[in-house]
Amino acid sequence: MKKSVIGLSLLYLGAATLFSACSSNKSSHPSNVSTATGWDYNDKRLGGFPLADYPGQQTGPGLTFVMGGRFTMGQTQDDLPTYEHNNIPRTVSVSSFYMDETEVANVHYREYIYWLRRTYGSDYPELIAKAYPDTTCWRQALSYNEPLVKYYFSHAAYNFYPVVGVNWNQAQEFCNWRTDRVNEMILIKEGKLKRNPNQVNEDVFNTETYAYGQYEGTVGKKRMRDLDPSGSGTRNVNFGDGYLLPAYRLPTEAEWEYAAIGQLGNNPEPATKRRRGEEVYTNRNIYAWGDAGNTRYEVRNEYQGQFFGNFKRGRGDVMGIAGGLNDNADIPAPVYSFNPNVYGLYNMSGNVSEWTLDTYRPTYDDLNDFRPFRGNVYETYKRIAEDNSLEDKDSIGHIPTRPMTRDEITATNNYDSRDADARDYRDGDTLSQFVYSFGTNTLVSNEAKVIKGGSWADRAYWMSPGTRRFMQANQSSPTVGFRCVMDRLGSPDKDDDPLKGGNRFGKQKRK
Template sequence: MFKMNKLFLIVVGLVLLTIFSTSCKPKQRSRTTGWEYNNPKNGGFEVAQSDEQITGPGLVLIEGGTFTMGSTSETPFYEWDNSPRKVTVSSFYIDQTEVSNIAYLEYIFWLNRVYGQSYPLVVQNALPDTLVWRDRLAYNEPLVQTYFRHPSYQNYPVVGVSWVQANDFASWRSDRVNEGLLIDAGILDFDPDQVDENNFNTDAYLAGQYEGLVKEGKKDLDPNGTGVRNVRFEDGLLLPNYRLPTEAEWEYAALGLV
């Protein structure tokens, strides 16, 4: 009986200590003005907790560094059009694998669902050029019809995509990833009825030009606000835009200097 009482007292003591330490936690204040952050009484200037950026789906972090970029040995044709030079690359995220057919098919499916009725050319202009498989010295005709759409090739790299199409895909991916983050955070709800211009766009959302199906929204500390607001980039929830890697980033990642 004594042991049980002792254990009970220890547990209660730990709980009280936790509550006391939590209640006595110092509040964040500005080092410039001394004003308290996240306080509606003084205007509600919000400062999010300093967390590391989350890793987007399918990405891997490449730690930056310095390497020798370019050709470091003579070629059989003695071409020196890529002279070696030292290049410093900042840390960045890159896909673990090439963009696959199934990923690009998901992109085409979304375009067709949103723009297919009113703007069919948007879908057509995004389709990859499957004729790249045709060659005078090879019989690749089956790949022209099957490579992009057949399930057997769904995890193979997509081919026949131009630079413009690749950038459009990166913009679309940025919006879909950020929309998914807002849905997972309970800010927005799924909206399968997005059509034409009425679809989630990160820039439009941040500018207040797109609202979507608000589920809970973000608590607004502005005393003159409505109590709910859109997520801002300063909240640390949204990710930066996807883009194509630079030549230096691509070569650095390919060398595996991480």
């Protein structure tokens, strides 16, 4: 009888605790008990649903944080040289993200080629040839550029100069490779995997292949515990565990322009831990270096007259005169040259122009005002019809994908476009609604990609972040390179608690 009373007492106490948990005001930090069901997380006796103790997104190698916000996208000065009117100012907002401090350098891209050669060189040499930059991009019929053709990409003297001769498709593949190598090293350092320098063909680490259980690798000593009572005891890391970083990718045009113009530096009172920041800018930069409309150092000291960036002053003048070089660079300069902007980004105006993710159209007025972007091509993983499981990885270690069908898109009613390829959606072609007649009445096609920022061979006008040009995705140039970005997940403020977002006011004092 006594045991029954104690049992009933414990039952009532548990029910009271559960009721209290459901009815009381909880903090923004989740506990180890579900506020939806009352079940414990990470408890194998209750099914083992895992909840990671997430410390927040770490900053990937080479990246710096760019806090998002509202800005005026478009021209920062009169459109006098071109009269194209393809960058009419409009207000948009971008989310926070991370961006490479510098352009991708020759040494970084050679590291990529070296890895491809070790991994696929024996059986798939065409992959190395496909990835190799076009070193002949330097050739011009009436210039002697053969030394640059021969040495610029391969010689140690140019290790930390921006890689050029890389087309848009190659830049995309570099981003994918970089994502996998960064995540692989994270797992190695966390003890989830052991080093394996002898990966070949399909037996290579790929982030998605690993996360979906199609790559095992050499298991480390700290592999994740599998709390599923019917599981194997250990498992691979997945995205819910918080270790894996999002993909490196090319920046959208809006992201690139927002980061380059650096309006954060014109906020008179940015936010601190003690006070909210001002929601106003005192000025609008013309160039990425942020010094009003000046292109050269004006203070009377040893730097007076030096250029803030690497660009061409005029016809036949790419660097000034001997004994007084104005930018100290006749071709691209090393990636850490000149001063960074307010976000810590180097050479956003000058040095080399840079690929963006966007498909080019002469206007961007039809784009959304939040995270504007043209270039979506919706894909999904290929699945086996019998059980809807993912198809096995292919011969180079990637899970196969395919474009989404029109039926799949229309079934959800979540897409404004009814086609998986939305690159030409609402592009102003009223006759066909979807087709640009490339080569007949325009050089703009779905393969035309936006390039931003002036280069070492451009005049000062092109240093403005608002200027825009385009190249075909399969083309390359000695004046065009690229840098990568990564999405910021969670709160837009990097210094905020990783589980927070929005405002919290605390206890208010009555006046």
